[in-house]
Amino acid sequence: MARPRRRAAPVTSTVRGRGDGVGGIGATIRRVKQTNTAEAERPSLPSPLHALIARAIEGAGGWLGFDRFMQLALYxxxxxxxxxxxxxxxxxxxxGSDFVTAPELSPVFGQLLARQVGQALQATGTHEVWEFGAGSGxxxxxxxxxxxxxxxxxTIVDLSGSLRARQRERLAPWGxxxxxxxxxxxxxxxxxxxxExxxxxxxxxxQRSAGVWHERGVALAEDGSFAWADRPTDLRPPLEVEGEHDYLTEIHSQAEGFVRTLAAHLARGAAFLIDYGFPEAEYYHPQRHMGTLVCHRAHQVDSDxxxxxxxxDITAHVNFTGAALAAQDAGLQVLGYTTQGHxxxxxxxxxxxxxxPQAGRAQAAKLIMEHEMGELFKVLALGTADATWQPLGFAQGDRTHRL
Structure with a gap:
């Protein structure tokens, strides 16, 4: 998997993950015209969150990188x-929910993942599980x-105070x-x-427009609403994107930074990251010119x-090659990579x-169906450098060679 490649410049029920990404045409420090219905229906009175982000935009000189916008919008x-x-x-x-994740879809998901976690605990001689982003618990x-x-x-690590409260209530039986x-x-x-x-x-x-790469950020329109604004950048996708057509995509500095941080702290054990996404060659395919960024609300998908x-919710598909390479660079090894179905x-x-029973079987089957979660969702297993065991979840259908 390690190979010469150009990395991005350093940075100083609806199943979530399905749907098309946002689009638009880049420009040099200019607003990108919005034409969708959702924008036309934006409320005229700003919410406290809207006001907070507006102040952040003004404090940054009128332009805020989308990663910072997304951070504020979500957290x-x-x-x-x-x-x-x-x-x-x-x-x-x-x-009142917005999307479904595998544990809510069927308890079979956690029951089967437990078999893999149990094997990993035994193989590594450890007795603690760490879950990042535990959702509903x-x-x-x-x-x-x-x-x-x-x-x-x-041990649970979760940024959301409201979700922590729900987790405490749900997990009270384990004291x-x-x-x-x-x-x-x-x-x-x-x-x-x-x-996830x-x-x-x-x-x-x-955003590549007319052959020039821009970073897409957020500015304030005259009416106070949010608007896209692009400016030239030295940042690049980790792979060359063939063609000369306009192209919008994402880079995942924070996700890769999370993996490096995890590697720095994992002294003994293993990690299993499950999410929707692709290896780099698929992620930055020339035909994926609209990116993968989508929003989820009331089990509907939109692109604004x-x-x-x-x-x-605002979400983007995962570049699993980037995550795997970040892990390797930080001293971990890839123990396996495959689809959730396999x-x-x-x-x-x-x-x-x-x-x-029939009803439970139908729900559990969605976990492996190609048009549901089976193919789009992947599982990446990481271990410390001294790991010599083979996780059972990758016995057949391992795709590490595709990373």
């Missing part, structure tokens, strides 16, 4: 999407329920075995799990992150399906 304390009390996770829109409950006394401590961490210790010994974590990390947007800010089948899904 501004008390105001951002993930800081609010809305349900977010659920199978149907009438629950559904996955934690499934893992704890299956693993039993094999897990002595379950003091479940703890929440505000910062990482010098050394983590255990198994790390991250389900990388996709929610802010991304930078790059500048509208209804704070009321919907991973769950390797962990015993087909045998599990035979024991389920």
């Amino acid at each position: 501004a304390p008390g105001l951002g999407y993930y800081a609010r009390e809305s349900p977010k996770f659920g199978t149907m829109p009438h629950s 559904a996955l934690a409950a499934q893992l704890l329920g299956e693993l039993g006394e094999q897990v002595r401590r379950y 003091e075995r479940v703890v929440w961490a505000d910062r990482l210790p010098a050394a983590i010994e255990g198994v790390v799990v991250g389900n 974590v990388l996709d929610a990390m802010p991304v930078q947007l790059l 992150p500048l509208a209804d800010v704070g009321d919907k 991973f769950l089948i390797n962990c015993g899904l087909l045998q599990k399906l035979e024991l389920l």
